[in-house]
Amino acid sequence: MTPEMASLLQQHLSGAPAGDTLAQLVGDDPELAAIAQLLSRREQQLEAQLREEELEEERPLDIPLAAEDDRVELLRDQVASFADDVTRIRDTLELVSAALGACPTCLGADDVCALCHGRGVPGSLPPDPVAFDQIVMPAVRAHAFTRSRTGRGLDQENPKTETPDWSTP
Known part of the structure; x- marks a missing residue:
């Protein structure tokens, strides 16, 4: 070389x-x-x-990251919304279970419930008087009114006594 x-x-x-x-x-x-x-x-x-x-x-990858950030933010909003829904549902279940004197976790419907083992059916506990007046009494009054009009239960000639359709807002 x-x-x-x-x-x-x-x-x-x-x-x-x-x-x-x-x-x-x-x-x-x-x-x-x-x-x-x-x-x-x-x-x-x-x-x-x-x-x-x-x-x-x-070079920063702004465009794909920005789109990813938008998706992450959307998912965070959805999770927050679901968390709010769960909180509302739990609050409602707590109120209804207190009104009925039932297990606040499962209403006595779950044999493996950590709280009641399926024995917390409505009436198994003393009902909360305020919750009872708020939840149960309006249903009792409506039921009594319907029975008094027909003597049996539902008024077949009056469609207003039918079960309301809660699926539409």
């Missing part, structure tokens, strides 16, 4: 540009000049590609 080739190899391994040493090796040989020119172009392309990749790594 010639000293020029050793120098070129050493420059290549160190990462330094080898343009000047390559030009010296080529000298006046036209075939080597063409190869040297191709190598030089390829080196420039690779350097440009490397710079571009480095810029891409530094």
Whole structure:
């Protein structure tokens, strides 16, 4: 190996540009000049590609992250809404169970309930008087009124005594 080739190899391994040493090796040989020119172009392309990749790594990914942030925020809002629904349902169950004198967790319907083991059916506990007046008494009055009009229960001729449709707001 010639000293020029050793120098070129050493420059290549160190990462330094080898343009000047390559030009010296080529000298006046036209075939080597063409190869040297191709190598030089390829080196420039690779350097440009490397710079571009480095810029891409530094560039923040705002657009996809912004869309992701929007989805995360939407999910957080939905979870908060579900949590509010669960709180309202629990509050309602607590009020109804207090009015009926039943287990506040399962109304006595769950044999593996940690609180009552399925024995907390309505009437198994003393009802809360305020909750009873608020929840049960309106239903008792409506039932009594309906029975007094027909003597049996439902008034078949009066559609207003039918069970209301709660599915529509």
